[in-house]
Amino acid sequence: MWKWWLLLGMCFWVLVMFKLANKFFICSLNSFNEYSTKQNPIQLIVTEVNHLQVPMEKSLQRESEAAEKAPSKEELNWEHVQMERLELLRNVCRDEALRNVTHSRISRFVLDRIFVCDKHKILFCQTPKVGNTQWKKVLIVLNGDFSTVEEVPESVVHKPEKNRLSRLSSFSKPEIEKRLSSYFKFFIVRDPFDRLISAFKDKFLHNPRFEPWYNRDIAPEIIRKYRKNHTEAMGLQFEDFVRYLGDPNHRRLDIKFGEHIIHWVTYVELCAPCQINYNVIGHHETLQEDVPYILKKAGIDQIVSYPTIPPGITAYNKTKVKQNFSRISKRDIRRLYARFQGDFKLFGYG
Structure with missing residues (x-):
């Protein structure tokens, strides 16, 4: 009978360890993603360029229109x-x-x-x-x-x-x-x-x-x-x-x-x-x-x-x-x- 209790205790212990390991893995993954987002300069630049692309295009369009309207020599x-x-x-x-x-x-x-x-x-x-x-x-x-x-x-x-x-x-x-x-x-x-x-x-x-x-x-x-x-x-x-x-x-x-x-x-x-x-x-x-x-x-x-x-x-x-x-x-x-x-x-x- 005591063998069954021992087997049940071991299963419980394995389950607890598995949950702890899974929680640690998820936290580590989130930290890595957060770190990558904050620290990757290339990604930051790409993001900024994407945000600036529309206003830059509008600005260039305005400059082009102004150049067309500007009097020639x-x-x-x-x-x-x-x-x-x-x-x-x-x-x-x-x-x-x-x-x-x-x-x-x-x-x-x-x-x-x-x-x-x-x-x-x-x-x-x-x-x-x-x-x-x-x-x-x-x-x-x-x-x-x-x-x-x-x-x-x-x-x-x-x-x-x-x-x-x-x-x-x-x-x-x-x-x-x-x-x-x-x-x-x-x-x-x-x-x-x-x-x-x-x-x-x-x-x-x-x-x-x-x-x-x-x-x-x-x-x-x-x-x-x-x-x-x-x-x-x-x-x-x-x-x-x-x-x-x-x-x-x-x-x-x-x-x-x-x-x-x-x-x-x-x-x-x-x-x-x-x-x-x-x-x-x-x-x-x-x-x-x-x-x-x-x-x-x-x-x-x-x-x-x-x-x-x-x-x-x-x-x-x-x-x-x-x-x-x-x-x-x-x-x-x-x-x-x-x-x-x-x-x-x-x-x-x-």
């Missing part, structure tokens, strides 16, 4: 060019000696020249013979009537009832003031004499849009008053045109010619640059650089593109200007310059 250079143009404009506007040729009130005539794009808060002052057709195409696309400027027909651009471009004159006085104070405003200029040559050839020689009133109504009036030799049967000559424009009393004919004079009156008369605080002044001669700058400044560079500019078409041709003015008397040139002096001074053409 070329853009910074052109920003400087624009600042110089606006500074010159302000300085000349302050010159009291030039006030008569640089200031023009914001009349109905001026408001009729300014096209409005409310959707993108843009005001564009039309200065004919300086690539305005293309800018009007840009505005038409922005209004949503066409997808690209290439799709806009010429027949639509020049017909107010078809192009649906609003003019600033169509708004009430408070609405006009609101837009003038808050919208992005710009216009384009060109060497004044070069522009007059272009206007003369386009309206009185080539007349590509078949506008008969220029040679039927306007040319005879100019010839009658300004041609020295009335026995000449030829059509309007550039000399006649220059005498008309340089005449201090030209306004009588201007009134008679009506809206058609927009193709040769001064930028001052068209856009009132000393009265309206324009954001950008583009130059026809540097249109290749001005176009992307204007589109970006207006916030529309990702929405619309400007029509392709043929190489060399906007360059100033000094030889052409000299040839056209070679037969003009010095007196007539001086009188013409006197009228357009404001344009020459305000925009850095001399």
